[in-house]
Amino acid sequence: MSDLFFYGTLRHVPLLERVLGHGADTLKVSDAALADHSVRAVQGEIFPMIQPETGSSADGLLVQGLSDVDLERLAYYEGGFDYGLQNRMVTTREGAFVQSQVFFPEPGKWVPGEEWSLTDWVEGWGDIVTLAAEEEMAYFGRIAPEVMLRSTRAIQTRAWAKLLARKRRTGEPRDIDKDVIVHRHKRAYVDYFGMEEIDLQHRQHDGTMGPVLHRASLLQGSAVAVLPYDPVRDRVLIVEQFRPPVFLIDDPEPWLWEAVAGMIDPGETPEHAAHREVMEEAGVSLKALEYAGGAYSSGGSSTGYMCLYVGLGDLTETTTTGGLASEGEDIRTEILPFEAFMERVDGNDFKDLPLLTLAHWLARHRDRLRA
Template structure:
């Protein structure tokens, strides 16, 4: 058995439960202080780091009786973040002290950047981090920590999308807790995307439970798709980039003309992501966003939900090439008069379905936007 002191995100009990894979009711949790240390924010990151500092103290959580299995799970979770354990004495809430293991970062791994607040972090990212940890920990023993670290941004994006999805109600009276029975749920693959398999039954329209079905899904986060439109000049902007899935299906033209698009990062609203992607992919600052609806892009195979917008802006001097080199993006843009754009839509010159959806929405609302 081992005793650990947590000073950072693992003080958030739902996250600790997700990492350990068991309820906090099975654990001994006590508030504690590590004297001579200071918890600071990390530059460019959402988690904190700990440093030695005279006359300072780090608030934390003292957890007793952790098993070897618990330590293995913690090592897997923290392994992707360059942390090691050190033995130190901590002061408990009754004034006594105890020996505890403490996670410390590698000396050159991070750069301190001011004070870190647990309450502020929980409000912004507590739920999504705990949900992401559930997916991450399901790969323990199958995916190396270093490989999992590369997948974490995508896992967090999927977790953020799940939180959005849980609020997506339209009035359907059916209850999945009663009308769906899951027999097996297997996370088969993880990388930028994930593939999950499930064996389930669902209630049929005659009231009975149907046969057990085996289904697979491509797990993705939510995305925003924005068609830039200049109502003064009556022009639209399209971007073109290479798309590997189009190449993989043997399409001889894998360079696709599309609207501006991108994934919604954890902590972002769809509108914030739309403005960010406008700058990253086309160098456009939108004056206004008009919602064109939203929906699942391919509900039979993918979890991706897309939020559709027409973004109004000045298209007199758009970026010719753009994109983030860190994401391997090589993007060029093109401005088209609206009449030419719609004629190309009607001739079937575009293969991107969201682009076609937004083209038809703009055709119906163009006069209002110009007015």
């Protein structure tokens, strides 16, 4: 059995339990501190680091009684961030000195910032990171930690999408706790997207439980799609970019004209994502957003949920250099008079479903927006 001192995110017991794969009630957990050290936020990241600092004291949790498997799971979770265990003497609240192990970052790997606050982290990121840990730890023993690190941001985006999804209620009377039975749930693949398989039964319309179904789903985060519209000049803006999935299906025209679109980042509101994406892809600062609805883009195969907006602003300039180079985006824009835009819609020139949906919404609400 081993004793570890946690000073950062793993002080959040729900996260610690997800990483260990069992409850903390089997362990001895107590408050402790490591003298002459401080806990600092890592610049550009959402997790902290510990560093020597004379006269300071790093508060944390002393967790005693960890098994070899517990240590393997902890090393897997921390390993992708280049944190390794070192022996240190910590002091308990009662004043006892206890030899324990502490995760220290690789020297020079991260840049320390301001003092880190567990309370602030829990409020902003606790639920997201804890839920993300469920998916990450499902691949323990299957994928190397440095490979998992590549997927961390995407997994957190999916976790945020799950938290948003839990709030979507329309008055449906059925109860998934009673009307859905899960027999097997497997996380089959992880990268930018995830793939999960499930065997389940659900209650049918006649009241009986249906047969066991084997299904798979592409796991995605939530997204926004925005059609910029200038009500004074009566113009819309559309964007064009290359789409690998369209290429993979053997479509000879994988450069699609679309609405501005992008993922909702962890902790971000859909409205903020909409403003951010329009600025990134088109260089346009919107004055207002009109919500045009939200829906699952392909409920039979994907978890993807899209919030739709018409964005109001001045459309006077186009760009051929939109998007973020760091994400491999190569985007150009075009501004069209509304009537010309709708002629192309009716002529079946566009293959992007969110763009078509927003076009028809705008056609219904255009007079109101222009007024």
